[in-house]
Amino acid sequence: MYGAVRTLLECVGEDPNREDLLATPSRYAKALLFLTKGYQDNVENIVSNALFHEGHNEMVIVKDIKCYSLCEHHLLPFTGKIHIGYIPSGTVIGLSKLSRIVEMFSRRLQIQERLTNEVARAIMKVLNPEGVAVIMESCPLCMEIRGVEKTGATTITSFVLGCFKETSATYNEFLSLIDLNRK
Incomplete structure (x- = not known):
C-alpha cells in the first residue's frame, strides 16, 4: 500500500520525497486499515x-x-x-x-x-x-x-x-x- 500512496501523491503533483510527506504513505496505510477494520470481525464474535x-x-x-x-x-x-x-x-x-x-x-x-x-x-x-x-x-x-x-x-x-x-x-x-x- 505504501507504494500506491506514493504514486497517488505523484499523480496529484506532489513530491513524495518532500520532508513533510515522507511518512504520509505509512500514516495513510495505517489510517485506512483502521477505517476498514470492520472486515476483521464478525457478528458472532461481537455478540x-x-x-x-x-x-x-x-x-x-x-x-x-x-x-x-x-x-x-x-x-x-x-x-x-x-x-x-x-x-x-x-x-x-x-x-x-x-x-x-x-x-x-x-x-x-x-x-x-x-x-x-x-x-x-x-x-x-x-x-x-x-x-x-x-x-x-x-x-x-x-x-x-x-x-x-x-x-x-x-x-x-x-x-x-x-x-x-x-x-x-x-x-x-x-x-x-x-x-x-x-x-
Missing part, C-alpha cells in the same frame, strides 16, 4: 455470550449511535447516527453490542443504504426478535466537498423487518420515540 433470556417483549431502542464510514464510491468519509429498535422474543442483547455491530459494519467500505440493511439483518439473525427497525441519518462528505457541493444536506435511510414492517403502529411508535424532528 459472544451477551444474549440474555429475560422474557422481555416490549420495544428496546438505542438511538444516536455515532458512526463513521467510508463511501465506497469516492473513499470519502460519511458520518452519522444510527437508531436501532427491536421487539424481543424473550431474548435481549447487551446494549453495547448494538453499538459494536454498527461499528463493525460502518468500518467497511459502504453506502448508507447497505449499512442500514446490514445492521438490521444482523440483529434479526442473532436475536430472532419479533422485529427490527434501523434508521440512519448522515452527512455524506462526498456530496458536500465534491460534485454538487451542497452542505448541510442530511440523508436518511431506514430498514425494517418483522413487526415493524407489518404493523404501522409499531413503526410509528419507534419513530415517535427516536424523535427525528428534534433540534
